[in-house]
Amino acid sequence: KAGVTQTPRYLIKTRGQQxxxxxxxxxxxxxxxxxxxxxxxxxxxxxxYFSETQRNKGNFPGRFSxxxxxxxxxxxxxxxxxxGDSALYLCASSSSGGRTKNIQYFGAGTRLSVL
Amino acid sequence: KQxxxxxxxxxxxxxxxxxxxNCSFTDSAIYNLQWFRQDPGKGLTSLLLIQSxxxxxxxxxxxxxxxxxxxxxxxxxAASQPGDSATYLCAVVDGRDDKIIFGKGTxxxxxx
Numbered sequence: 728k729a730g731v732t733q734t735p736r737y738l739i740k741t742r743g744q745q746x747x748x749x750x751x752x753x754x755x756x757x758x759x760x761x762x763x764x765x766x767x768x769x770x771x772x773x774x775x776y777f778s779e780t781q782r783n784k785g786n787f788p789g790r791f792s793x794x795x796x797x798x799x800x801x802x803x804x805x806x807x808x809x810x811g812d813s814a815l816y817l818c819a820s821s822s823s824g825g826r827t828k829n830i831q832y833f834g835a836g837t838r839l840s841v842l
Numbered sequence: 843k844q845x846x847x848x849x850x851x852x853x854x855x856x857x858x859x860x861x862x863x864n865c866s867f868t869d870s871a872i873y874n875l876q877w878f879r880q881d882p883g884k885g886l887t888s889l890l891l892i893q894s895x896x897x898x899x900x901x902x903x904x905x906x907x908x909x910x911x912x913x914x915x916x917x918x919x920a921a922s923q924p925g926d927s928a929t930y931l932c933a934v935v936d937g938r939d940d941k942i943i944f945g946k947g948t949x950x951x952x953x954x
Binding site for chain 2: 731760762769770771772782783785815817819829830831832833834835836838
């Protein structure tokens with residue numbers, strides 16, 4: 728069974744640009760969550776999608792958005808990039824979501840550098 | 843607001859020793875607690891998941907306990923090996939808003 732796949736693995740952008748990251752969950756998993764990991768703040772929850780609906784959202788500005796497709800694949804978009812958006816972005820999938828969240832399986836992440 | 847703390851931030855122990863990693867959370871209203879391992883530059887690997895109604899979970903050399911009332915969890919690693927070197931993170935699913943909150947992790951180094 729294939730794991731969680733994130734593309735691309737590395738990205739370099741400049742301030743003001745926008746970026747789209749992709750996540751393909753494990754087959755059969757309907758819950759996809761996104762996280763931002765930085766040395767200072769650690770791992771922070773961005774949002775969770777379940778069956779194409781955003782189920783929960785962390786405390787990030789509206790520049791961060793996401794969506795989930797009918798095949799459970801998810802994309803995350805960051806507009807008007809800032810230097811502070813440089814981070815490792817991780818995606819995780821689970822067979823369930825919300826309060827019944829089962830084991831989450833993580834992808835290897837996309838490392839975004841904003842210059 | 844739920845906060846998760848892991849102390850110490852870093853730990854070095856000789857190979858073969860048993861060790862305990864600590865995780866504390868401020869609000870006992872959680873649905874579950876999960877321990878993860880992260881190798882440098884990589885994603886997270888789930889080690890153990892403890893539901894709020896459980897007291898412990900075991901997998902191989904790993905044992906995780908949960909004391910909801912005191913807001914604590916421990917991860918016990920028996921007979922440590924160099925391959926156990928990694929950052930260990932704990933996370934809780936908050937019972938009030940269903941969000942997952944991570945600690946900042948303990949960086950573990952097993953000395954050969």
